[in-house]
Amino acid sequence: MSNGFSTIREIFGRRLPWWVGLSLLLVGLVVEQAWAQVLTWDEAVVEARGQTVDWYMWGGSPAVNAYVNGYLARELKARYDITLRQVPVKDIAEVVSKLVVEKQAGKDSGGSVDLMWINGENFRTCIRHNLLYGPFADLLPNQHYVDWSSPTVANDFGTPVEGMESPWGSAQVVMIYDAARIPEPPRSMQALLDWIKANPGRFSYPAPPDFTGSVFIRHIFYHVGGPAEWWQGDYTEAELQAAADATFEVLRDLRPSLWRGGSTYPDSPVRMNTLFADGEIDFSFSYHQGEASRAIHDGLFPETVRTFVFNEGTIANTHFVAIPFNARDKAAAMVVADFLLFPEAQREKAVPEVWGDFPVISRDRLPPEWQQRFADLKRGPATLEDSVLQSHQLPEPPSEILIHLEQGWEMQVLKNR
């Protein structure tokens, strides 16, 4: 390190006074930033009027996009005079990268990202590099509908949330199949692995670091590496390494039986769904309980498509929204984050024809008439009962494990080294 500094000094030596000045200026900005307080709720509501929220989010689902640009945009305009603008991205990690660059460049205000849909590893990166505004989530009135005592809400992939992001919905992995093609699907990971080997070329998964592809790897990890609960606590580096190696062994072994002999993978869940709908593969899977019903409704999947969860359970988590440190319209972003938790907005989101995303607000915290309205929600033909889903939930592992698995997959399974 000291060597490096002396190198820099040699390079910038003649301009040192200028650099000192610039550094002082930056220090000044940092100090000012530290002084800035998080807005109170009342301030936020007043200030939010007339602001425009640029919401960066994964744009791969027409249903989500329609809900955001339709219902949410309309209601926010009518209730708070806030203009909601969805900015679709393929992967929110791109936005996190952008924020890092802005942080480096000292762009501490006026940033173009006001709100982002985020969780897990991206949240961890943001916390590590101080990229978020907050804590703001605790200030939002609708937070009292959220059961913060639940570990899947209080922690995001092992990272404590602590008010730095606000929950939006919950998701659980479900396997998707066509009952007309496969009347009795394999209902455990072991059975699925056996099925894939018995039916070469009929299964695939999106290549990690795609989020959906990566969760498939984590299911295998739980399958060979021991129960999910165990990985939530203390584990040693050696134990992780051993379990991960066993995971990659299974995946390497599986590769020749995959679609196109594992020579390539779908680049996204959208592409995997297309392959499934085209009959090139026999299974798809989604990190959304209601996606299959939604696709049936859209006419993408045949009516006979159904979903199932493994007997040992499938991975579930909560997804969140967060406000970047340099967002231009922080007040309006807070109001939007609050409105997302409004029972009516959560219920609308849960309607299968709209999106079918599962509410993050806890039903017993709602007034009785709202409890009834949620209970009356009809589900799509392919969506499982709440009781079935909830009794088959596995927690996400800490994001260190996730990153370890994604990197290892690339080296050991993809590149075979």
Added chain:
Amino acid sequence: MGDAGIEEPMMNGSRASGTAVPDGRPVPAGRLVILLGPAVLVVGLLFVGGLVLGVLQALGYAPGQGAASLTVEHFRRVLVDPELFTSFALTFYIAATSTIIAGLVSVALALTLVSLESRSRMVSFLLQIPLTVPHLVIAIAVLFLLTPSGLVARALSSLGLLAEAASFPLLVNDRFGIGILAVYVWKEIPFITLMLLAVLKNMGKELLEAGATLRANARQRFFHITLPIITPVLAASGLIVFAFTFGAFEVPYLLGRTHPLLLPVWSYRTYSDIDLLARPEGIAIGLLIAAIIIIAVGCSQMVLTLVRYREGER
């Protein structure tokens, strides 16, 4: 940053070829500065500035993340990665193959068009259409058309020509990058053809008629008259196309395989990795791409100069 790195050598290439036929009017130096100043300034600021920033970051200079020491570690890690060779070979194969195919077809097409003369206006209008369509659009079209579940496969199987859609040959995400080559060839042929047409039309018929009276047959007329005249433009436009293809990202990103990756896709993947420490490596790969393109352009300029020098001697 990566984009700027690709643009610059292309401009060099075309400018150099433009001066191959000087019009003989010397431009005073002062006016030249005024004329070129703004362009040079913009290119200098964006390209050189970006390059300097890129080099700094590839050397691990990231003040926002507490890393303030300079190191060649990232370059070293990229250079010792066995992926580099595979990735380079694949990128080179795609760029060279598509350029050669496009070049050959373009020569044939341009010669045909010149001999058609009267109808060539219509055809050159048609040729301009592909120039305006973005690569991305063509890539997606190819995706819809040529995948085993795509339109072509479905049409063939519904006509009973294919047993089932799955027996359709792999043309997308395939080992040989056929889908990628198809997009590039389709996009590049019109460009090279139009460049050649300009020269061929200027050339006139006199030389060929003289050749004919001296009893040169069609083959001899092509190799001894036409080819030497179009070579500089062919080489220059081929080079532009090669440099572009070598550094282009979106087509292989959509139509390539998950592994091995082409250099630009690899660079992007590494740069956008969730692990921020991988960023400098992504930039280092990008800089390597820029360096390879610059070297390629430099080499070919030398060869061209040599050819011209020899011609002058004769």
